[in-house]
Amino acid sequence: ALAGLVAHHWERAGEILEAARWTRRAAEWAEMRNLGEALRHWRKLRDLVALVPESPESMALALAARVNIIARGVWHGDPENQSATLFAEGRELAIRLGETRRLALLESAYSGALSSSGDVQAAIEHSLEGLRLAELCGDDSIKLAIRVTLVYAYEIAGRIEDALALTQDVLRHPPDDPKLGAGAGFSPYVFFAYFAANLLTQLGRLGEARAQLERALELARELDEPDLQSLAHGFFCYLARCFGDPEIARSHAADAVRIAEALGSALSRTFAYRGLGISHLMSDEWQPAASALENALRIARESRTVLWVEPYVLADLAEAYIALGRVAEGRQTIARALELARRSRSKNAICHAQLAQARLLLRTEGAPAAADVAAALEDARQMEQPSYAPQIHLARAKLAALEGDAPRQQHELREAARTAAAIGALGYGRIVAVELDALEAARDKRPA
Numbered sequence: 001a002l003a004g005l006v007a008h009h010w011e012r013a014g015e016i017l018e019a020a021r022w023t024r025r026a027a028e029w030a031e032m033r034n035l036g037e038a039l040r041h042w043r044k045l046r047d048l049v050a051l052v053p054e055s056p057e058s059m060a061l062a063l064a065a066r067v068n069i070i071a072r073g074v075w076h077g078d079p080e081n082q083s084a085t086l087f088a089e090g091r092e093l094a095i096r097l098g099e100t101r102r103l104a105l106l107e108s109a110y111s112g113a114l115s116s117s118g119d120v121q122a123a124i125e126h127s128l129e130g131l132r133l134a135e136l137c138g139d140d141s142i143k144l145a146i147r148v149t150l151v152y153a154y155e156i157a158g159r160i161e162d163a164l165a166l167t168q169d170v171l172r173h174p175p176d177d178p179k180l181g182a183g184a185g186f187s188p189y190v191f192f193a194y195f196a197a198n199l200l201t202q203l204g205r206l207g208e209a210r211a212q213l214e215r216a217l218e219l220a221r222e223l224d225e226p227d228l229q230s231l232a233h234g235f236f237c238y239l240a241r242c243f244g245d246p247e248i249a250r251s252h253a254a255d256a257v258r259i260a261e262a263l264g265s266a267l268s269r270t271f272a273y274r275g276l277g278i279s280h281l282m283s284d285e286w287q288p289a290a291s292a293l294e295n296a297l298r299i300a301r302e303s304r305t306v307l308w309v310e311p312y313v314l315a316d317l318a319e320a321y322i323a324l325g326r327v328a329e330g331r332q333t334i335a336r337a338l339e340l341a342r343r344s345r346s347k348n349a350i351c352h353a354q355l356a357q358a359r360l361l362l363r364t365e366g367a368p369a370a371a372d373v374a375a376a377l378e379d380a381r382q383m384e385q386p387s388y389a390p391q392i393h394l395a396r397a398k399l400a401a402l403e404g405d406a407p408r409q410q411h412e413l414r415e416a417a418r419t420a421a422a423i424g425a426l427g428y429g430r431i432v433a434v435e436l437d438a439l440e441a442a443r444d445k446r447p448a
Helices: 003-012 016-030 035-049 056-076 084-097 100-117 120-136 140-158 160-170 188-202 206-222 226-243 245-261 265-284 285-305 307-323 327-344 347-364 367-382 386-402 406-423 428-446
Strands: none
Touching: 003 016, 003 035, 016 035, 016 056, 035 056, 056 084, 056 100, 056 265, 084 100, 100 120, 100 140, 100 307, 120 140, 120 245, 140 160, 140 188, 160 188, 188 206, 188 226, 206 327, 226 245, 226 265, 226 406, 226 428, 245 265, 265 285, 285 307, 307 327, 307 347, 327 347, 347 386, 367 386, 386 406, 386 428, 406 428
């Protein structure tokens, strides 16, 4: 805990190399306690070693600084867009030093940065190269840590089955030490426990996803992993929307924000405020929803991390704007969401944005926009994202009702019920049951 103070005294005394050594110790001490503090120390180390004559030791310190600045930037952002420069500098140092282990970590760190900025194919390539180098080293902790960035890239790229296979392999063969590979600032094993719930949700296996997320949250608490606790709480809000049950979100949104704000991590704060926004949306609390989603968007953009989340947040924000009567802003926002979703080529993001577009058109234009609504919903359906199926059929039922087509409305409601039952979306099952009862009651009241 005192390493940073010792480093400061050595620097004041003009002993820069000694100050650099102690700064590294301070950074490593902070890794499992405060990633933001660790990042400040790694940046300080980079600046210090630039002032001393080059030697194998100073080069190794400079390389360690670059690896860790990039890796921590995934959580805290890269507002100055330095990752590519740091990677190139670090790669040159690693090759000159013959440091295969550090080069593997550098490849993995850069993969995470590329995923966050949206360059997913390059992220996959760098993770695979990192794994190849890790195999040469035979270091199990590095191999486990690098799989984190590969799974992350696979998920963003829409390769859900690949991501789940890799994740489940880790969970089936847990390390003896659950903190193995935690030099990344968090336990890879706990990350995989959390991320499995994300992947199961996208595959429409909601009951399994909820149980897995509960286990991951408990594990994160037991092992004192606050960043992963915040992420798990935030993901419960997204899962709640897939279930169609706002109560699930309400009990987790505040915890996600509380933990993320205490940590100061840009990644955690982005997802926490996104979760809070979803919670408010599900309860028709439009102004708090808009405020939370705007906050998530601002944090992601200013920090330049997890930028792939933009189309999701923008689509939700557009719905809040429309409900608040800010129609022009809502239309501009959904247009941007659709543009970014298509550019990302993520089926999940496209489905999310197209469904939001359909709901916006239904709310603002109604039956006259029937062709555009139907097209948006068909585009969403073609993305084949099971967790969205009940919502798509509910939107189609609403369109049928606006057009006065009761048989088609009933058909779509029954399809919503069927798909909700298939994935375990109990909340949507209840919503559909109420709407079907209302439709039956209305039909019974009609004159013979």
